[in-house]
Amino acid sequence: MKISEKIRQHIEDEIRAGVLLPGDVIDEHDLARRFEASRTPVREALIQLEAQNMLISQPRQGMVVAKMDxxxxxxxxxxxxxxxxxxxxxxxxxxxxxxxxxxxxxxxxxxxxxxxxxxxxxxxxxxxxxxxxxxxxxxxxxxxxxxxxxxxxxxxxxxxxxxxxxxxxxxxxxxxxxxxxxxxxxxxxxxxxxxxxxxxxxxxxxxxxxxxxxxxxxxx
CATH class of the missing domain: 1.20.120.530 (GntR ligand-binding domain-like)
Known part of the structure; x- marks a missing residue:
């Protein structure tokens, strides 16, 4: 499994488990450190989750867990x-x-x-x-x-x-x-x-x- 896929799955699991809640900011540096990865696979994982509408890009915040109405x-x-x-x-x-x-x-x-x-x-x-x-x-x-x-x-x-x-x-x-x-x-x-x-x-x-x-x- 690619490192970006592992990161994506990890974030998705944390959202499902309630560790990450709607509105929470994703810490890209912490993810890179935790998975001993460069910024590139982290960004790949975040872009995939954004495409699935699970994350949304916010000015001055970066990626956050998407809220719904x-x-x-x-x-x-x-x-x-x-x-x-x-x-x-x-x-x-x-x-x-x-x-x-x-x-x-x-x-x-x-x-x-x-x-x-x-x-x-x-x-x-x-x-x-x-x-x-x-x-x-x-x-x-x-x-x-x-x-x-x-x-x-x-x-x-x-x-x-x-x-x-x-x-x-x-x-x-x-x-x-x-x-x-x-x-x-x-x-x-x-x-x-x-x-x-x-x-x-x-x-x-x-x-x-x-x-x-x-x-x-x-x-x-």
Whole structure:
């Protein structure tokens, strides 16, 4: 893997994990030092991420993590919902028995985290459950695009859990998706994932989510 690709992947992972938030400045010198690289591969990585709309160039600041307005966020989420559902359908059709057992174990481990009301732990458990489906879909291009959309919306997605109170309900929805996959019911897995990712849930659903978005993350 080229050094510029490693740097690009590192930045994308940090955005997805919330280490880098919308509006944060990218420290090019720190990246060059960390990866023992010249300025050229660092700039290549940043230009690639700018082309993906994950970074934006700001006067006197350099590259910063791109912010979105509510309209942009909902447009991306609308696409993400459909892609996640297709991924669940394909995984249902293509996962091996061993992969289905692994998914069941990930789900069981997630219940312990939900019982402990561990929000940070749940984010990791939730990613593990969904990534098992991405891999099980046997479509690396679909997985790559979902992960990029997840990276762009990561900071906003994290507020969905607190705004909508979805830890236990998400775990229950995972259980239904797991059941559909174990029974190889692809149509049901698709429908359940559409419901799972949709914001139209909870007491006030979408309204609560938007109201709870920090203004610091949004374009004015």
């Amino acid at each position: 509510v309209k942009q966020l909902l447009a991306i989420w609308e696409l993400l919902v459909e892609m996640e559902a297709v991924c669940a359908k394909l995984a249902c059709e293509r996962m091996t028995p061993e992969e289905r057992e692994q998914l069941a174990q990930i789900h069981a481990d997630g219940q312990k985290i939900v019982d402990a009301d561990d929000i940070d732990g749940w984010r990791k458990a939730n990613h593990a459950f969904h990534d098992a489906l991405y891999l099980g879909s046997r479509n690396p291009y679909l997985r790559q695009e979902i992960l990029r959309l997840r990276a762009r919306t990561g900071a906003y997605l994290r507020h969905a859990f607190s705004a909508l109170g979805r830890l236990q309900s998400s775990q229950e929805q995972h259980a239904k998706i797991l059941d559909a996959i174990q029974k190889r019911d692809a149509a049901r897995a698709h429908a359940l994932m559409l419901e799972h990712i949709s914001l139209d849930q909870g007491a006030r659903g979408l309204t609560d989510f938007i109201i709870n978005l920090p203004s610091s993350l949004l374009n004015s």
